Amino acid sequence: MNSKTNFFLLLLLSLVLFPLYAFAAARVSGWRPISNVKDPHVVEIGEFAVSEYDKQIKFGLKFVAVVSGESQVVAGANYRLIVTVDGGLRVAEADASKKYEAIVWEKPWIKSMNLTFFKPFV
Structure with a gap:
């Protein structure tokens, strides 16, 4: 040739x-959309996010549901979820949001989750 x-x-x-x-x-x-936010694993990650955040701030937040979410493959997986919560001092305020954005980094092979971001969703 x-x-x-x-x-x-x-x-x-x-x-x-x-x-x-x-x-x-x-x-x-x-980031890819999560098609089933009611999947037990996605719900578990949402519950973990609310629980971890409440351990830090001690406002009595309680997980209600995952409203929407996306996942991203990294060294493990990132999950960016919009969750609804009940209870807590801030949620009781009139102008406080009941929706929060959470990012959780999961490494399933070592059964590890880490909350990397949690803020009111606007």
């Missing part, structure tokens, strides 16, 4: 493989 043929084969191969690479990279690092 001559260099011109090699160039066109390399170009064709690049045009085929690059979109596949971009698709795979987006799947690994991008």
Whole structure:
């Protein structure tokens, strides 16, 4: 084969493989919607998030439900959930939100969860 043929084969191969690479990279690092927020594992993560946050602030927050969520594959998985809560001093205030955004980093192979973000959802 001559260099011109090699160039066109390399170009064709690049045009085929690059979109596949971009698709795979987006799947690994991008946020993807959680289709079933009532899945027991998703609910468990939501309960964990509210419980961990309440351990820090001691307001008596109680988990109600996961409203929506996304997951992201990292060294484990991140879960960004919108949860509703009941009880607590802040929730009782008229202007306080009953919805919170939580991000939990899970490493299931060592049965580890870490609450990395928890704020009222606006």
